[in-house]
Amino acid sequence: MSDKRPVNLDLGTFTHPLISMVSICHRISGVILFVGLIFLFNLFDTSLEGASGFTSSQTLLQENFFAQFITWGLLTALGFHFSAGIKHLVMDLGHGEELQAANNAAKFVIGLTVILAILAGVWVW
């Protein structure tokens, strides 16, 4: 009987506080970074194939919008993952475990990511 019982786990019906959104995005950005390594390793590999490979990689990053967008996206994901990771380390030291402080820290992480995303955009384009 018990295994037939339904479970209310319809995530769309739950409210997701900012702190938990930052937490799940930390994980998602980690996955994005991991998958993004395929692109980066490819590019790195091409650039090491000699002078022509290096030039073609360079051109790709300077002229291809799609490649630039991926680079910017990965830098942004790295910025978020890094700041959220630092937040985690600070929390592990026993700071910011109160609700208000954690909320502020989450806002700080988002703010920092926006700044880093803009800086990354300036750098890439």
Place this chain on the structure above:
Amino acid sequence: MLTVSIYRYHPELDAKPYMQDFQIDTGGKDLMVLDVLNLLKIKDRGLAYRRSCREGVCGSDGMNINGTNGLACITPLSKVVKNNKLTLRPLPALPVIRDLVIDMDQFYKQYKKVKPFLLNDTPAPGIERLQSPEERAKLDGLYECILCACCSTACPSFWWNPDRFIGPAGLLQAYRFLADSRDTATEERLADLDDPFSVFRCHGIMNCVTVCPKGLNPTKAIGHIRNMLLTRAT
């Protein structure tokens, strides 16, 4: 008129749960969610939910109110209702017995694991085991838990591993006894918790702190346990 949407499931009549809408006249008063349920119970005698003390002490009426876990009896409509709509669902992740009543077995199993009672192997003194005011103060914010399960059922780590992760409620109690100066089983308690799942599945999502109706902080307690485990390992 307030629209109340309620999760309905009758194990003998329904193959699947569904949402049922009611219209209810609150008379313009800022009722508690439990009051609304009591009004609905007059309309539909078959509606099932748990409640007892109706003042946030017993922890029976934990439910998912407009997407956030809380106690129906101490949650005023003004705090949760938006666009004149109230949605009530059972607490997440635990099996639904009927309507808003869930099977708390898994939750209690995790609670039981932490041995939520004082362990002391020294001979019992003639009087009480005394504590200094400072030692007693360490239990503040820990002993007040009423085991309503709002926190554990709001925790994604508990959703995916309800059988292996103790959950915020259980871990708050684990720390309540680790922090107790009268308890002598600290080493055994830590040894029981020292595995990848029991404590370390906590990722600091802090949904537990967000929802706790008593304003307690399991995340902090878990941090203390983690530090004790790390100190013990080095």
